[in-house]
Amino acid sequence: MTGIIRFYETGGPDVLRWESTEVGEPGRDEVRLRHTAVGLNFIDVYERSGLYQVPLPATPGKEAAGVVEAVGARVKHLQVGDRVAYSSGQSGSYAQARVMAADRLVKIPDNIDDNTAAAAMLKGLTAQALLRQVYKVRKSDALLVHAAAGGVGSILVQWARHLGATVIAVVGSAAKADVARELGAQHVLLSDDDWVAQAKAITGGRGVTVAYDSVGKDTFMGSLDALRPRGMMVSYGNASGPPPAISPLELSKRGSLFLTRPTLFHYISTRPALARAAQELFDLIGRGVIKVQIGQTYPLSDASRAHADLEARRTTGSTVLIP
Ligand SMILES: NC(=O)c1ccc[n+]([C@@H]2O[C@H](COP(=O)([O-])OP(=O)(O)OC[C@H]3O[C@@H](n4cnc5c(N)ncnc54)[C@H](OP(=O)(O)O)[C@@H]3O)[C@@H](O)[C@H]2O)c1
Secondary structure (H helix, E strand, O other), X not given: OXXXXXXXXXXXXXXXXXXXXXXOOOOOOEEEEEEEXXXXXXXXXXXXXXXXXXXXXXXXXXXXXXXXXXXXXXXXXXXXXOEEEEEOOOOOOOEOEEXXXXXXXXXXXXXXXXXXXXXXXXXXXXXXXXXXXHOOOOOOOEEEEEOOOEHHHHHHHHHHHHOOOEEEXXXXXXXXXXXXXXHXXXXXXXXXXXXXXXXXXXXXXXXXXXXXXXXXXXXXXXXXXXXXXXXXXXXXXXXOOOOOOOOOHHHHHOOOOEEEOOOHHHOOOOHHHHHHHHHHHHXXXXXXXXXXXXXXXXXXHHHHHHHHHHHOOOOOEEEEEEO
């Protein structure tokens, strides 16, 4: 038997229940994993709350690290005992063990521990997609990064600095401002202040090249206002609620802006794309260029408390659930 989190109805953190279940044998293209560390992500909250619809009952979770326990007949790249991690569109990582598609798994290099891998797979691959694929960041770029002390944000800031860009971070508290500065952001603004005017002033009145906005409802229009003509609005999350529906005219009147709404899984949908992005991420973590910030851990059975803290903006960096 294995412990697993399930929810039978959408709602607040208390809909998450700790139960036990049997884990079956893997199919031909699958493996069975014993999880050692599970990553918490805001998308888990969207699915639990009903903002993103999933069939019920459901087990949340799209990120974890673990050890391979059994291998399907057609799986060639993995064997029993391998340490692996994943970021998968298929939920179900809030469990002590699971069966899953083998082609979503990557081996964890020896110099990276399991907690780090679980904290960085989905969030780090998101940073890779945002900085290297959605828009190819250059040294001359000024970037606005919301929730800069958060899970994705803390990796995004360090990676953007490594690429030579100017990072203007926006955070929700003075304590998080200290975190963003330590991560390397050259400018740190508070979300309660007039961060649009401040970002404009920092860029000599022009505006930023790219706005990475994961907050959504509360910041979306401000992020558009902070962009320079032909700037790129990357709306990649809804932590405060979904962004407003806007007319394309809002983009033209602010200077022919670009708008994209990327989802990680469209950028790592093939095995080569996943392997390339993961290698780039692991290389930067292995060389110490990116230091994955694990701000807090919780027992997996206490996932509801972790959700409550994430939603209340009480967490910094990544959160890891221990099975
Ligand atoms: N598109 C994709 O493929 C993709 C992939 C991964 C993640 N994401 C998105 O990236 C964002 C970050 O994810 P994460 O897991 O790393 O979470 P996180 O950034 O660690 O946590 C969310 C942060 O958002 C900020 N926030 C601002 N207003 C908020 C509000 N009303 N309620 C809650 N939080 C608020 C808070 O930081 P402050 O207190 O500093 O404001 C909070 O700590 C999420 O929006 C997520 O959906 C998107």
